[in-house]
Amino acid sequence: MTDLCEELLLTMKRAGAVLRRNDIPFALMGGFAVYARGGTSSDHDVDFLIRPGDAARVLAVFAEAGFSTERPPEDWLVKAYDEGRLIDFIFRPVERPVTDDTLAEAETVQVGGMHLPVVTASTLMVHKLLAFNQHNCDFARAMPLARSLREQIDWDLVRRETKQSPYAQAFLVLLEILQVMPDEVMA
Template sequence: MPNSVSAELLVTMKRAATVLKEHQVPFALAGGFAVYARGGSGSEHDVDFLIRREDADKALKLLAAAGFSTERPPEDWLVKVYDQHRLVDLIFEPVGLPVTDATLADTTLMRVEAIEMPVLSATTLMSYKLLSFTEQYCDYTRALPLARSLREQIDWERVRADTKPSPYARSFLFLLEQLDVLPHRRHGEQE
């Protein structure tokens, strides 16, 4: 992998993924570690897995039995587990959209640090990043490295369609055109 991430978080990612795989809990590696797995900039903060809401209780019980401590935070879109101080988010409603079988199918089976696991598509990673932008949070400095490092893996037309309601996403896509990360759209070309 070209970009470094915390060795401790890699161990935590592998431990959690192994538990979920062994017990056939459907999941997908997401967030910064999915970007890392696809060759982009890594994550030093936490590990993110997408799971379905109906699998959250089972995942918490299994991970607790494997030695993780668990937390049900006030946010109603995820649960958390800790491997000592290292955080794993189990997200079942990223950016207000429920994780479905279709979401979990939008993955590639990849070997990540010697463990084979489903990794969320670069297209969905980019769409989720853009859909996370709001008036309170609009940090293009986190989205730009993702767009640049994974641009060949991203279906940009799908990203445009998935994020069309967001003025922040449209602005970011325009910025990518101005920076020559994306080809410029001609006047009158469909959005």
């Protein structure tokens, strides 16, 4: 792990501790969720899912804990900074509000010496695929996730959850051609 990744891991642990200490339900998302499940770690930020109703409280408790905070113009997240390192608190990923059920699906995983709720590999894949659109369709960014976590992903669920997206469907065809998905899924 590079120094930046080590620093981000420390930021992830600090942020997880603040959320826990303040009884704010959350789940680790993004690159560190991939890392927690055996993939490559993030090199630019830390992402957490929170409920929409907790956004203002997250900003308040993080400011109180000494983090810089920001409410950006995008209406689906709030941000905090730990010595310049970015933490995104996402409450509406891919236009789907985070609910208690969303957070209940997370599994407790050890990450950097802490046990944290981490979104499932299937959720990571669904969110990655639903983020594709005519302006953002870089399959190379989703391929490492699909390859590194393929055994943990419920591919039938991913197909159902992404069936409305032609970009997601195209990526799934590519995975079939490259034989990334387990044989029983492709049959």
